[in-house]
Amino acid sequence: MRWAELRDKRVAVWGFGREGRAALAALARHLPGQPVTLFCSTSEAEAARAAFPSVDVRDVTPDAHALAAYQVVVKSPGISAYKPELLDAQVRGTRFTSGSALWFGEHVDARTVAVTGTKGKSTTSALIAHLARFLGVRTALAGNIGMPMLELDDASADLWVIELSSFQTGEAMGVHLGVVTSLYEEHLDWHGTRERYVDDKLKLLSASAQVLVNATQPLLLTRALDHPGLHTFGDASGWHVADGWIRRGDEQVIEAARVAAPGLHNALNACAALAVLEIMGLDARAAAPALSTFVPLPHRLQPLGTHDGLDWINDSISTTPLASLAALETMGGKRTALIVGGHDRGLDWVPFVEAMRTAAPEAIVCQGANGPRIADALEEAGVPGVYRATDLPAAVAAARAALAGQGCVLLSPGAPSFDQFHDYTERGKRFAELAGFQASTASIQGLGIA
Known part of the structure; x- marks a missing residue:
């Protein structure tokens, strides 16, 4: 849609x-x-009237009748496209659009790389922008990562790196390269079913002239096989990780340990970023050394430091059980208390529980709304070291007690924060405070154009 x-x-x-x-x-x-x-919302109305005095502010949740009174509604991404009142208004003739759709509609000639994925999309997007800028390319970094596209709608860039959530992939159009980093179960409360989540996520494929997908995921690869512009990463013929190295085919390009963001999954994200540069006609090998100067994103395996003899790591961004597993793998053999749990979206914790049968850390502290469900499943599977806590403060106290001053406390909840906090950022800041650190105000570096 255009203005x-x-x-x-x-x-x-x-x-x-x-x-x-x-x-x-x-x-x-x-x-x-x-x-x-x-x-x-009512709590937002006063600020809205002050910021936009000419706007008719209504502090209510609109029903189908209210929505149908408008010809066009610009919807925020977090509002599900499958809400009954929205669908009803749509039938009556109301058109729904978004900031992302309006940006794409007005920038059909922009050189765009759109990145999505259940996990890894933010880090991969930031890596692409960091490496492209290292090569001297004027690059924009925006979208779901923390800067709405419409904040840059009058700006110019040689390369646009746009992170899209599963709420936004259907709004993209004319994308030069669509990137899918991973595909797991998530956001069932918005999409309704796992199948619809997958379908919505992969709408990016049809919106893109070329696509780059993670070859280590069979379902994802199968869904992309018919795309005429298919590229892959993670397989031995392209950019992949093997024997501690990031490789391009048989060529050793850079040691995986030199990637500033820790873990095998982040080395794979780096492979995706290097593949993007190559596909877009840039010198990926020349950019590879800049992987060591990348600043990891806050709340994503963020080391807070040592306090009371314990190391503290904030991975509050983790909102799926598989993300918690990936975080735990980065700990190696270190004595660890893992804090999991939060808002219950009904995700499947069976793979996590099965992995914990043979690779459980010193302690698993289950907290929040779905904490009891996770704890029950772990205990039924005979996993040792399971603790229960009502909320995050109680979970931090339990982790301290379990480790007795030796080891690492890892917050990687595998669930959203909405049972206790406004968002994952607020949860991460509270974790830092409970650990004894000043709450971090760090933001994602590199947003905007540089």
């Missing part, structure tokens, strides 16, 4: 997070004077 299609229409914006604010600001730039309605 011209909104001119003189009855338009509403649904949601007042950063995406909603970016949409309102862009509407004012592109369609000055056009009436706009905002649907937001």
Whole structure:
């Protein structure tokens, strides 16, 4: 959709997070004077009226009748496209769009790399931008990673690296290269079923002239095989990790340990980033040394330091059980207390439990809304060292007690934060405070254009 299609229409914006604010600001730039309605929460209404005095602010959740009163609704990504009231309004003729869709509609000639995946999409996106800039390419880094596309809609760049969540992949169009880093079960509360999640995630394939997918995942590879512009990473013929090295085929390019972000999964993310450069016509081998100067993203296996004799690692971004497993693998043989649990989205913890039968850490502290369910499954499987805690403060106390001053406390919840916190950032900051550190205000480096 393009801005011209909104001119003189009855338009509403649904949601007042950063995406909603970016949409309102862009509407004012592109369609000055056009009436706009905002649907937001009661707690957001005062700030919305102060920031956008000409907007009709309604602090209610719109029903189908309210939505159907508008010809176009610009929806924030977190609002499910499968809400009954949205579907009802759609049948009545309301068109739903988003900031991402409007950006793509206006930037059909932009050189774009769009990155998605259940895990690894943020780190891979940031790596691509970091390496491209190392080569002197003016590169934009935006999207789901923390900067809405509409905040940059008047800017120019030689390469656009855009992270897309599964909520946004269907809004992309005209993508030069679509990248899928991984494909697991997630966001069932938004998509409704695992099958719909997979279908929505892989809408990026049809929106892209070329695609790059993780060859180590059979389901993902199978779904991409028919794409005429298919490229892969993770297999022996391309960029992959073997014997401690990142390789291009048989060629040893750089030691995996030199990647600043720890773990095999991050070395594989680096392979994806190098493959992207190569596909886009850039010198991937020349960029490889810059992997050692990459600044890992906050709340993603972020070392906080040592306190009370314990090392503390914040992996609050972990929202799936498989992400918790990947985090645990980076610990090697270190004595570890793993904190898991949070908002219950009904994800399958069986693979995690099965892995813990033979590779359990010193302690697994299960907390939050789905903590009891995880603990029950672990205990039924005979996994030792299982602790129960009602919330994050209790979990940190239990981890301290279990380790008795020796080892590492790893927060890698494998679940969203919404049972106790606004988002994973707030959860990570609280973990840092409970560990005895000043809450980190670190943000993702490199957002925007450089």
